[in-house]
Amino acid sequence: MLAQLTAAFRDLQIPLRVKLWDGKQIDLGPTPRVTLVVKDPSLVAQLAHPSLDALGAAYVEGRVDLEGPIEEAIEVGDALSTALLGDEPPPVEQHAAHDKRSDAAAISYHYDLSNEFYRLWLDRDMVYSCAYFETGEEDLNQAQQAKLRHLCRKLRLQPGDRLLDVGCGWGGLARFAARECGAQVYGITLSKAQLELGLQRVAEEGLQGRVTLELLDYRDLPQDGRFDKVVSVGMFEHVGHANLPLYCQRLFGAVKAGGLVMNHGITSRFTDGRPVGRGAGEFIDRYVFPQGELPHLATIARAISEAGLEIVDVESLRLHYARTLQLWSQGLERRLQKAAQWVPEKSLRIWRLYLAGCAYGFQHGWMNLHQILAVKPRDDGGHDLPWTRADLYS
Numbered sequence: 001m002l003a004q005l006t007a008a009f010r011d012l013q014i015p016l017r018v019k020l021w022d023g024k025q026i027d028l029g030p031t032p033r034v035t036l037v038v039k040d041p042s043l044v045a046q047l048a049h050p051s052l053d054a055l056g057a058a059y060v061e062g063r064v065d066l067e068g069p070i071e072e073a074i075e076v077g078d079a080l081s082t083a084l085l086g087d088e089p090p091p092v093e094q095h096a097a098h099d100k101r102s103d104a105a106a107i108s109y110h111y112d113l114s115n116e117f118y119r120l121w122l123d124r125d126m127v128y129s130c131a132y133f134e135t136g137e138e139d140l141n142q143a144q145q146a147k148l149r150h151l152c153r154k155l156r157l158q159p160g161d162r163l164l165d166v167g168c169g170w171g172g173l174a175r176f177a178a179r180e181c182g183a184q185v186y187g188i189t190l191s192k193a194q195l196e197l198g199l200q201r202v203a204e205e206g207l208q209g210r211v212t213l214e215l216l217d218y219r220d221l222p223q224d225g226r227f228d229k230v231v232s233v234g235m236f237e238h239v240g241h242a243n244l245p246l247y248c249q250r251l252f253g254a255v256k257a258g259g260l261v262m263n264h265g266i267t268s269r270f271t272d273g274r275p276v277g278r279g280a281g282e283f284i285d286r287y288v289f290p291q292g293e294l295p296h297l298a299t300i301a302r303a304i305s306e307a308g309l310e311i312v313d314v315e316s317l318r319l320h321y322a323r324t325l326q327l328w329s330q331g332l333e334r335r336l337q338k339a340a341q342w343v344p345e346k347s348l349r350i351w352r353l354y355l356a357g358c359a360y361g362f363q364h365g366w367m368n369l370h371q372i373l374a375v376k377p378r379d380d381g382g383h384d385l386p387w388t389r390a391d392l393y394s
């Protein structure tokens with residue numbers, strides 16, 4: 001078996017050293033930058049067919065260790081996987097059925113991990129979604145504030161506007177919209193840990209009269225058109241293909257006629273929503289976002305339109321998310337020892353791979369990020385948007 005592996009690795013020219021359990025070493029290229037320490041002989045067969053899921057699982061389960069910078073390990077892992085498996089896209093996957101109970105469990109798994117852990121590498125406001133860079137040189141705090149401003153501008157938020165924030169996280173956008181734009185905000189999340197810290201931060205800023213945060217599933221949103229504007233940021237990735245029509249109907253039912261809806265989230269590269277990256281999608285599903293699904297822009301655009309909303313503006317921010325994830329990953333890598341105090345070793349290994357891997361995936365176009373702005377037209381077909389986008393950049 002080992003001879004097979006050595007033969008498979010020959011001539012690959014990848015800067016990787018494989019250190020085996022018995023002390024033997026195989027260098028795949030002249031100047032290895034990353035070392036894969038294989039602790040378990042039964043892994044040899046998998047190494048000859050290295051899907052990113054199998055490689056990631058071996059690291060998460062502690063059957064291999066990595067030496068070298070995490071972003072280089074991702075690059076080398078992808079090179080190895082591409083060399084030995086080729087670049088065939090995976091088959092179309094079956095999409096999961098989603099219900100409130102399984103969605104709540106999936107959300108708790110990810111977001112209730114530890115507020116202290118997330119605080120270590122997110123920005124001050126703990127915004128957990130793609131930031132917005134005007135030059136690419138900004139730090140995370142600046143870029144997340146710019147993102148919140150960009151969203152509020154696109155929503156043309158006015159003092160007194162009633163804003164619904166679907167999937168509000170730790171409440172960064174809700175507080176920004178109340179503080180900077182004078183909006184009345186109602187935010188919902190399914191994560192108890194997020195809600196607890198979110199409420200604490202609202203109170204610390206004295207915004208209790210203007211920001212209400214609650215634990216609520218989007219399926220239970222009021223449907224009487226009471227909101228002037230609706231925003232959903234980094235949330236619809238949890239909804240699932242099967243429920244996209246229902247999700248969009250709930251947004252439609254929540255907003256008044258003439259009101260605006262912003263859906264900001266990750267979209268798939270493939271129109272049929274199949275996962276990308278030789279097993280990277282399976283890894284994310286298994287360890288990072290159980291039940292997460294990425295629809296293509298065309299799929300979410302169809303669901304939004306069929307719900308009765310009219311799409312008026314779409315912006316791709318793929319490279320903004322690559323940069324955001326790179327900054328998150330670098331932040332975590334700088335604080336690994338502290339992070340280990342807040343989460344088990346297995347979780348730390350998962351989040352290290354997830355952040356560095358997604359930075360790489362966005363950079364290489366495995367997925368995209370779209371902000372989709374829509375209006376709920378009034379009966380006469382009118383709405384209140386200005387004629388041009390000039391106000392966004394003034």
Ligand SMILES: C[S@@+](CC[C@H](N)C(=O)[O-])C[C@H]1O[C@@H](n2cnc3c(N)ncnc32)[C@H](O)[C@@H]1O
Pocket residue numbers: 103107111126127128129166167168169170172188189190191194216217218219232233234235238239
């Ligand atoms: C990636 S976080 C984004 C948080 C926030 N919008 C931000 O940008 O920082 C996704 C959010 O969606 C929420 N969420 C996911 N599924 C939900 C559901 N079924 N109902 C309500 N909220 C949900 C999660 O609880 C979490 O707050």
